[in-house]
Amino acid sequence: AQSVTQLGSHVSVSEGALVLLRCNYSSSVPPYLFWYVQYPNQGLQLLLKYTSAATLVKGINGFEAEFKKSETSFHLTKPSAHMSDAAEYFCAVSVAGSARQLTFGSGTQLTVLP
Amino acid sequence: NAGVMQNPRHLVRRRGQEARLRCSPMKGHSHVYWYRQLPEEGLKFMVYLQKENIIDESGMPKERFSAEFPKEGPSILRIQQVVRGDSAAYFCASSPSKAGNNEQFFGPGTRLTVL
Numbered sequence: 401a402q403s404v405t406q407l408g409s410h411v412s413v414s415e416g417a418l419v420l421l422r423c424n425y426s427s428s429v430p431p432y433l434f435w436y437v438q439y440p441n442q443g444l445q446l447l448l449k450y451t452s453a454a455t456l457v458k459g460i461n462g463f464e465a466e467f468k469k470s471e472t473s474f475h476l477t478k479p480s481a482h483m484s485d486a487a488e489y490f491c492a493v494s495v496a497g498s499a500r501q502l503t504f505g506s507g508t509q510l511t512v513l514p
Numbered sequence: 515n516a517g518v519m520q521n522p523r524h525l526v527r528r529r530g531q532e533a534r535l536r537c538s539p540m541k542g543h544s545h546v547y548w549y550r551q552l553p554e555e556g557l558k559f560m561v562y563l564q565k566e567n568i569i570d571e572s573g574m575p576k577e578r579f580s581a582e583f584p585k586e587g588p589s590i591l592r593i594q595q596v597v598r599g600d601s602a603a604y605f606c607a608s609s610p611s612k613a614g615n616n617e618q619f620f621g622p623g624t625r626l627t628v629l
Contacts, residue, residue: 502547
């Protein structure tokens with residue numbers, strides 16, 4: 401079975417500062433990894449995904465993530481935070497095969513300070 | 515191309531009533547997944563369905579909960595005799611049959627409140 405740990409349930413950054421949201425995964429087989437963003441009272445929007453191609457993945461809104469197998473990590477970064485980035489971010493893992501469901505981390509609430 | 519649609523967006527039920535949540539997948543998608551998000555928590559997998567088949571229901575509570583995805587029409591998540599602990603946001607996701615990377619597209623969710 402796979403699992404995801406997101407360190408830091410709340411992260412605050414100043415506008416223009418670097419955003420770093422941490423995600424570590426556990427999987428006995430090569431994983432697929434995803435970052436989703438959720439704005440208040442809305443559904444989940446896919447930011448980016450790792451599917452065993454390039455280890456550095458670029459997503460929407462200037463976000464990117466790097467898959468590091470040795471560290472079992474898939475941290476999300478953005479060089480310069482905008483006020484509109486304030487939201488909840490979820491890391492998720494899945495594996496190939498019949499068990500296609502996503503296993504989510506508990507989420508990180510990002511606050512952007514003016 | 516419309517995204518995943520869920521209705522109702524908000525549902526209020528009294529304890530003991532039934533709740534029916536509907537999900538229409540994206541056009542061309544034949545796989546549907548239901549997830550539950552309790553307050554202050556991440557999403558938890560409930561059930562995975564294809565047309566007329568339940569593929570994986572390992573996340574479904576053993577009692578009161580059921581799901582279907584008929585040949586025609588939306589997928590339905592049914593909760594009988596609701597209790598206050600069922601209050602949550604229920605999200606549906608869909609994927610095409612050949613999504614080798616398991617990418618799923620999410621609907622806006624149904625927020626169930628049990629009084």
